[in-house]
Amino acid sequence: MSFYAHFGQFETILTGRKSRIKLWAPFYGSSRKGKNMKKTNIRKPAKAALIAAFYVALTLLSQVMGLGFGTVQFRLSEALTILPAFTSAAIPGLALGCALANIASTLGPIDIVVGATATLLQAICTRALRNVQVKSIPLLSLLMPVVFNGIFIGAEIAFLTAGTQGFLAVFISTALTVGGEELLVCLTTALPLYKLIQSRPALQKIINE
Secondary structure, three states, rough: HHHHHHHHHHHHHHHOOOOOOHHHHHHHHHHHHHHHHHHHHHHHHHHHHHHHHHHHHHHHHHHHOOOOOOOOOOOOOHHHHHHHOOOOHHHHHHHHHHHHHHOOOOOOEEEEEEEHHHHHHHHHHHHHOOOOOOOOOOHHHHHHHHHHHHHHHHHHHHHHOOOHHHHHHHHHHHOOOOOOHHHHHHHHHHHHHHHHHOOOOOHHHHHHH
């Protein structure tokens, strides 16, 4: 018989009631909490890595159709930009996924840095604004990829291609184009994904854990 069982019997004799569980609950609770924290610490990096892998795969799939890089883009992977509204693991996951996917970019190494930075910032803002909702839709969160990609990618392409046309003119034109494309992607992929996850509590629980 364990020490806790012996102590419980002794306590029962003294008090006339079984209160061992109550007495040792803080210790049992701490044990459970420690195990849960370990599981959480393992799950988050694993989840981030999985999201990164999905982002890379979907970006490369988009590139097969010629829509993964350049001024005209329709990345299927941008559907995942709504995931920070459900889990913080999506923040590093999306940034890492974008950095890895952009290794194949036709714009060169600069696209790895700029793309990953834009994705990281938009993911942080998406997470922060997730509770600002219109008819149960995190509208501002959905718009973060539009804003950051328009500004960062627009500036990147303008920097690389402006030439004699002038940076500002090319930036405004490119930012509006990229932002418009991103808005289309978010409305047709990210929004449906958000609604799908919201409508399935079991799926939402898996993502949130």
